[in-house]
Every structure is written in C-alpha cells, then in structure tokens.
Amino acid sequence: MLKIAIQKSGRLYEDSVKLLKECGIQLNNGHKQLKTTAENFPLEVYFLRDDDIPQYVYDGVADIGIVGENVLLEKAKDIDLVFRLGFGKCRLSIAVPKSMPYQTVADLDGLKIATSYCSILKKYLHDKGITAEIHEISGSVEIAPGIGLADAICDLVSSGSTLFTNGLKEVEVILRSEAVLTANKDLSEDNTALLEKLLLRINSVKTAKNNKYIMLNAPNIQLQNIFHCYRA
Ligand code: ATP
Ligand code: ZN
Numbered sequence: 001m002l003k004i005a006i007q008k009s010g011r012l013y014e015d016s017v018k019l020l021k022e023c024g025i026q027l028n029n030g031h032k033q034l035k036t037t038a039e040n041f042p043l044e045v046y047f048l049r050d051d052d053i054p055q056y057v058y059d060g061v062a063d064i065g066i067v068g069e070n071v072l073l074e075k076a077k078d079i080d081l082v083f084r085l086g087f088g089k090c091r092l093s094i095a096v097p098k099s100m101p102y103q104t105v106a107d108l109d110g111l112k113i114a115t116s117y118c119s120i121l122k123k124y125l126h127d128k129g130i131t132a133e134i135h136e137i138s139g140s141v142e143i144a145p146g147i148g149l150a151d152a153i154c155d156l157v158s159s160g161s162t163l164f165t166n167g168l169k170e171v172e173v174i175l176r177s178e179a180v181l182t183a184n185k186d187l188s189e190d191n192t193a194l195l196e197k198l199l200l201r202i203n204s205v206k207t208a209k210n211n212k213y214i215m216l217n218a219p220n221i222q223l224q225n226i227f228h229c230y231r232a
Helices: 013-022 052-059 069-075 118-128 159-163 191-208 220-231
Strands: 002-007 035-038 043-048 064-068 080-085 090-095 113-114 133-136 152-157 168-177 177-182
Touching: 002 013, 002 052, 002 220, 013 043, 035 118, 043 052, 043 220, 052 064, 052 177, 052 220, 069 080, 069 168, 080 191, 090 177, 113 118, 113 191, 118 133, 118 168, 152 159, 152 168, 177 191
Parallel strands: 002 043, 002 064, 113 133, 113 152
Antiparallel strands: 035 043, 064 177, 080 177, 090 152, 090 168
16 A cells, blocks of 8 residues: 655645645545545655645655645655645745845845754855855744844745735745655565556646546537647
8 A cells, every 4th residue: 555645734735735636646634633544545745834844745654645845855754756746836035124225145244144944044145155044943034034033034934925915025935735645665565566556647737737528519621620720
C-alpha cells in the first residue's frame, strides 16, 4: 500500500483532497482523523502539518507527500520532486515598509529581516553578497516591522493584500512556488509501480483540464470543416 502525506488543514488541504478525488480515489473519512484508507486504490492518506511532510517522506513514514515547494526547499531533505501540481501558487518575497526608500537589493545590507524561511533567505542573501540579520519567527511575520521587531520581512505572498494592509511593499521575489508531489528516494518496486499509476492519473487530470469535450450534431458533409475549425 502506498502512503501519502497531505496537509491536515490550511491552504493546500482542499486542493490536495480534490486532486485525489479527480484521480478517482475515494477517501473514507475526513481529515478529523490522522489517517484514512482509500476505498478503491491501495493508498493510505496521512493528514499532517505541512512543515512535517518532508521529514516524514524522508524517513519513509510516508512514501510520497504533497507540499509547497517553498517548504520542500526550506527543509532541504534529500527527497525527490516528482511533479508540479499547479495549485497553491505563491511567491516568497522580501518586503519593506512603504515609506522606506528602496532601489536595489544592496539596500537590505545591515537590516534585520524577520522570516519563517531562514534557510532559503540565508542562501539568497549570501548569493547576493548581503549581510543582514535574520530573525526567525514562526507566524504573523508581516506585523514584525510595525511592532519594531525587524526592518523588513521575507514571507509568502499571493495577492499582496496582506502586505498592503500592513504598510509593506514587495521589493524582491526570492522564489516562485506551487504545490508539488514529493517522494522518498528508496521506494519499493511495488510502491514505485503504484506511484507511476497515480502519476498517470494525475497527468490525465491535468491534460483533461486543458481540453474541452464537445458534443454536437452536424451533417457528415461538414465534418472536415468543423475539424479544421477546431484545430485552428
Ligand atoms: P500548517 O498548519 O500545516 O503548518 P501553515 O499555516 O504553515 O499550515 P498555510 O498557510 O496553510 O500553511 O500554507 C500552506 C502552503 O500554501 C504554503 O507553504 C504555500 O506553499 C502555499 N501558499 C499559497 N499561497 C499562500 C499565501 N498567500 N500565503 C501562505 N502560503 C501560501
Ligand atoms: Zn506550516
């Protein structure tokens, strides 16, 4: 049986469950349980905090998992990125108070930056040759400058409205992220086969989304014209 870890609740929960459903996999019960078994596919589903998923996949407690690429990179576990799923899109960005004059990344030099993504930020600043103090906080990062905890933040952004309401402006995009399917590097032969079967279904779901199924009545004589029309 293949074991998959998905987020218990939060931004990726609904789309993860929806994806499994679209793959024709029926889950017995909701995420109130820690785990559930699919009815018609040899799949066990674990509902976990997204931050824990890379570790569980690495340890083999779960064979595969759905998690944001941002979390995958931050945790830096030696596991495979198998498929980009196309939902949970966001970017990891640096933001500063609106009133702060900002021209280039060099303006971050000497600042104190609050984030939950220390590892990614540290690498980014190092690559850019910036020396800044990184202050790790686990949530509500966007209020840090307002309460004097930091000069800037590095956090996930999608619409930018949270930044705006906290008087911040996005100045650098570090990473563009989306939900990904990740897998343990040492899957058994049986589980590799199951993963391939699941991937085939995920691919079909994705392809189906880019196509339209059209039914129409038409005279035989017009078939060629219609065909050319739709190809165009
Ligand atoms: P958990 O309780 O599982 O730890 P969380 O609060 O860390 O949840 P969520 O806010 O539910 O996480 O976000 C989960 C993932 O959704 C993020 O890691 C990211 O990949 C994606 N995401 C998409 N848009 C956003 C956004 N605007 N803000 C935060 N995360 C986003
Ligand atoms: Zn989390």
